[in-house]
Amino acid sequence: MEEVSDDAYMKAVEKFKDPDWREIFINMSTIRKRAWIQSNQMDDSSSSSADSDFNDFSDFLMLNFLSDYNEKFIEKIPQRTSSLCGEDFEYIKDTREIKVEEAVAIFLIIVGQNVGMRLIADRFQHSLETIDRHFHLTLKAICKLGQDIIRPTQSSLPSHIVNSSKYYPRVDAQIPPRENMGNCIGAIDGTHVSACVLTDKQVSYRGRKNVVTQNVLCACNFEIFFTFVSVGWEGTANDSRVFIDAITQPKYKFPLPKEGEYYVLDSGFPCTKGFLPPYRGERYHLQEYNSGRNRPRGMKELFNYRHSSLRNVIERCFGVLKARFPILKMMPPYKLSRQPLIVIACCTLHNFIHQRTQYEHMFREWEEKELEGEDNLEEANTSVSRCEVNLSDESAAAMARCRDRIAQAMWTTYNNIN
Structure with missing residues (x-):
């Protein structure tokens, strides 16, 4: 967004002040938005300055699309890349002491390497009570996930x-x-x-x-x-x-x-x-x-x-x-x-x-x-x-x-x- 000129930015701000225009534009599909940018003029003037402003505004909108996509799908917080993400599949959540990623890492190290709770507490710098509590929460969450993936599949025989x-x-x-x-x-x-x-x-x-x-x-x-x-x-x-x-x-x-x-x-x-x-x-x-x-x-x-x-x-x-x-x-x-x-x-x-x-x-x-x-x-x-x-x-x-x-x-x- 830093590459957009101040004039183009202010022009976009003025344009988005109109609530009707914002609603219409937001409800457009991506293809229609791009077509609108290419076919409509920002001003009635046909001067070269008007064309330059329109190009700057078009660049602003395209960068805005890319920024929204990056924020929603690539750098979303908290990041959930699994197909089981969403409210219906929210098995475990962040707590005040430990985030989901850390809780899962603690669980995997314990079951995958059979490491004791005391060593885990020292490694992750949490109390024994915190480690034990989050291990149990993660255990129940994974067992709940098992209800969805431990079941017969419709795959054909080898x-x-x-x-x-x-x-x-x-x-x-x-x-x-x-x-x-x-x-x-x-x-x-x-x-x-x-x-x-x-x-x-x-x-x-x-x-x-x-x-x-x-x-x-x-x-x-x-x-x-x-x-x-x-x-x-x-x-x-x-x-x-x-x-x-x-x-x-x-x-x-x-x-x-x-x-x-x-x-x-x-x-x-x-x-x-x-x-x-x-x-x-x-x-x-x-x-x-x-x-x-x-x-x-x-x-x-x-x-x-x-x-x-x-x-x-x-x-x-x-x-x-x-x-x-x-x-x-x-x-x-x-x-x-x-x-x-x-x-x-x-x-x-x-x-x-x-x-x-x-x-x-x-x-x-x-x-x-x-x-x-x-x-x-x-x-x-x-x-x-x-x-x-x-x-x-x-x-x-x-x-x-x-x-x-x-x-x-x-x-x-x-x-x-x-």
Whole structure:
């Protein structure tokens, strides 16, 4: 604005004194404003001085447009560049002691590096009470954000599943088109996260490894996004019990599969409509098939091998999550009510980071890894629309028949190719 001459500035001030003119001009679109500047004369005089004044006034208006744009969209205060900005998505606000950016930085350092509150207080020069209070406020805000981004997406299946005859058996296998591994929408599994509880409550939180943990049930899709998270269970809770509670209790809002779709899960979960476990008593884990001599010897082993390759995505999700947030491996002595919220917040940040950095190095590093959960290994060796959950024997038998048809079609195609 400093480049505008005093004459042009005063001319603009005089022009804007007229309220009718101001209202008309402000309501014009940017294109109409520019056209008006180019087609209208400021004075009736056609002298060269009038043309010069008009050009100066035009420059003034154009600089005014640029200044308004810069103030509204580039240097806005407070700056909100996320698509979730606005009054309807105002999860956290500045306080008298700490601004939003500083509060988020404090939270990320604590969960991302597992740094103690006292070190954070010294680093940011705030009291312990201020750090703890803003950590809790940020924790609740991120959990609230999780209600929007931890949910099923409408994205299509990855090409390596859709274009593979492993998961889409050929037509000559005589399998109904909606009964194949391509109708799998994700994987479900449980994992153990570190917990810190009082001594008199540790018995129910100690698993077979004598470690105090909490049991977390998660579902994910094949793009390594969490679509469901259930927290708050003791480490001794059985995965099947946590799973049944999650899909039958409406308060959890579990994203049940549509007709013909299903999740893959391990043999520790029940076989029922929409949830497909592997065959029990057969080889299952990927490392059991890695050697060239350990090829599948029947349709059940072939099904288990391909089932395991699909379910492996949930293990990669857990691997990225725990590698990025070490607080999940060694939980500080927070209140027991706060610890499950930390797990939800970490899953929320996992999805948020993956949405905005599709090729982030940690996701690339874990993308091709073939992992198996430690909890599932022992179990196997020993052995977005809502609908009603059917856990009856008839439902289990129907899903078992569907599994047999898929396995038979896979085995037929496998033999034809080999």
